[in-house]
Amino acid sequence: KAGVTQTPRYLIKTRGQQVTLSCSPISGHRSVSWYQQTPGQGLQFLFEYFSETQRNKGNFPGRFSGRQFSNSRSEMNVSTLELGDSALYLCASSSTTNTGELFFGEGSRLTVL
Amino acid sequence: EDQVTQSPEALRLQEGESSSLNCSYTVSGLRGLFWYRQDPGKGPEFLFTLYSAGEEKEKERLKATLTKKESFLHITAPKPEDSATYLCAVQAGETSGSRLTFGEGTQLTVNP
Numbered sequence: 001k002a003g004v005t006q007t008p009r010y011l012i013k014t015r016g017q018q019v020t021l022s023c024s025p026i027s028g029h030r031s032v033s034w035y036q037q038t039p040g041q042g043l044q045f046l047f048e049y050f051s052e053t054q055r056n057k058g059n060f061p062g063r064f065s066g067r068q069f070s071n072s073r074s075e076m077n078v079s080t081l082e083l084g085d086s087a088l089y090l091c092a093s094s095s096t097t098n099t100g101e102l103f104f105g106e107g108s109r110l111t112v113l
Numbered sequence: 114e115d116q117v118t119q120s121p122e123a124l125r126l127q128e129g130e131s132s133s134l135n136c137s138y139t140v141s142g143l144r145g146l147f148w149y150r151q152d153p154g155k156g157p158e159f160l161f162t163l164y165s166a167g168e169e170k171e172k173e174r175l176k177a178t179l180t181k182k183e184s185f186l187h188i189t190a191p192k193p194e195d196s197a198t199y200l201c202a203v204q205a206g207e208t209s210g211s212r213l214t215f216g217e218g219t220q221l222t223v224n225p
Contacts, residue, residue, distance in 0.1 A: 043215035100204040104156030
């Protein structure tokens with residue numbers, strides 16, 4: 001069974017640009033969550049999608065957005081990039097919502113110059 | 114606001130030297146406490162779920178326990194392959210969905 005796949009794995013952007021990250025969950029999983037991981041803040045919740053609906057949103061500015069498609073694949077977008085957005089962005093899937101047993105991908109490492 | 118604090122930040126052990134990692138939490142309405150392992154360059158890997166005080170879970174050399182204020186991850190006779198960052202996370206509140214609040218982790222190094 002294939003795991004959670006995130007693309008791209010690495011990317012470099014400059015301040016002011018925007019970026020779109022993609023996540024393909026484990027087959028049959030309908031919930032997708034996104035987390036930002038940085039050395040100073042650890043793992044912080046961005047948002048969760050279940051059946052194409054945003055279930056929860058973390059304390060991030062509106063520049064961070066996401067969506068989920070009918071096949072459960074998800075994308076997140078960050079607009080007007082800032083230096084502080086440099087981080088590892090992790091996607092996690094689960095078979096249902098209301099569970100803390102998440103299956104994480106390997107992440108997309110974003111560097112903002 | 115939910116808070117999770119892990120200690121120590123880093124721990125070095127010799128192979129076979131047992132120890133414990135601590136996770137203390139302050140939440141309103143705990144629904145579950147979770148332990149994950151993260152290897153360098155990888156995403157976290159789920160280890161255990163604990164739901165209520167007094168509960169224990171075991172897997173190979175790891176045992177997780179839960180009280181009303183903290184959780185411990187006991188590592189018995191560790192091996193070098195147990196080296197990783199161990200993350201503790203809580204799920205709280207009625208409408209939290211799959212939203213987890215993570216601690217910053219304990220980086221464990223086991224020397225042969």
